[in-house]
Amino acid sequence: MKTLRRTSFNRPRRHRLSAVVLAIGVAWLFARVPLGQGADGDSKKADSETSDAPKPRDAKTALAEFNSLIGEWRGVGMPKRNSQVGAWSETAEWVWNFDKKVTTVQFKIDKGKLLDKAAIGWNDEAQTYRLHAVFTDGQEHDYVGKFAEDKLVADSEPDEAGFVHRISITRLNPKRTVLLVEKRPKDASFFNRVAEIGYTRQGTSLAVAGSNDPECVVTGGKGTMTVSYKGQTYYVCCTGCKQAFEDDPEGIIAEYKKRLEERKAKHRSP
Numbered sequence: 680m681k682t683l684r685r686t687s688f689n690r691p692r693r694h695r696l697s698a699v700v701l702a703i704g705v706a707w708l709f710a711r712v713p714l715g716q717g718a719d720g721d722s723k724k725a726d727s728e729t730s731d732a733p734k735p736r737d738a739k740t741a742l743a744e745f746n747s748l749i750g751e752w753r754g755v756g757m758p759k760r761n762s763q764v765g766a767w768s769e770t771a772e773w774v775w776n777f778d779k780k781v782t783t784v785q786f787k788i789d790k791g792k793l794l795d796k797a798a799i800g801w802n803d804e805a806q807t808y809r810l811h812a813v814f815t816d817g818q819e820h821d822y823v824g825k826f827a828e829d830k831l832v833a834d835s836e837p838d839e840a841g842f843v844h845r846i847s848i849t850r851l852n853p854k855r856t857v858l859l860v861e862k863r864p865k866d867a868s869f870f871n872r873v874a875e876i877g878y879t880r881q882g883t884s885l886a887v888a889g890s891n892d893p894e895c896v897v898t899g900g901k902g903t904m905t906v907s908y909k910g911q912t913y914y915v916c917c918t919g920c921k922q923a924f925e926d927d928p929e930g931i932i933a934e935y936k937k938r939l940e941e942r943k944a945k946h947r948s949p
Contacts, residue, residue, distance in 0.1 A: 746898055750880065751772050809833075861873055
């Protein structure tokens, strides 16, 4: 008796079913994963999705967002919105600080009943703003946040009493800025108002593009005082920038000229 040759048609039925299931599975896999993807494809897709992401900024560039706040301000603080109960008046001065190679924008408050001083810095690694605030009662808090649509919102980690603190700084227009202080229990969802301080500008402001306002050689803000080097006069916007210029005039001037050249090249480009 001849032995029948085994083909796919005379194999046991369970084997034929397994082969069919395997074929369907392979077809489904190729339909789900386009050719050229897989682990490498996913990586390429991720690269393409992040290629349009904003480029990382250094501290000086990031903190230029606050250039318009450099100068002196008159403030009115209110614990309760639209209520004069417990209200007070204060003044604040915003300046650049370049001490110890750590660039910050600082503001010092005089005659305030809530904040005494604060400094805003930049975390290069996380690309976020960090704010350190000292209050009139001696408390200090560190905040982390981001700046968007003319507003910085920065939150703290829970303190020893279990409260999360928040500071929001909103630029309403070139002459009006609002600083809001809030806090909430760490397990709560909503912040409670501590006080809001409305500021009105007095003194310096940001240099307006296209105007004849002098430009700060250090940061690009509106120049309000002069400095000199090798017979040439330049402008700076605050005492912090004046100190930075005096510490390294040649380096500051070189950066300033580079900034002007980049600006001219940008205007020449179609």
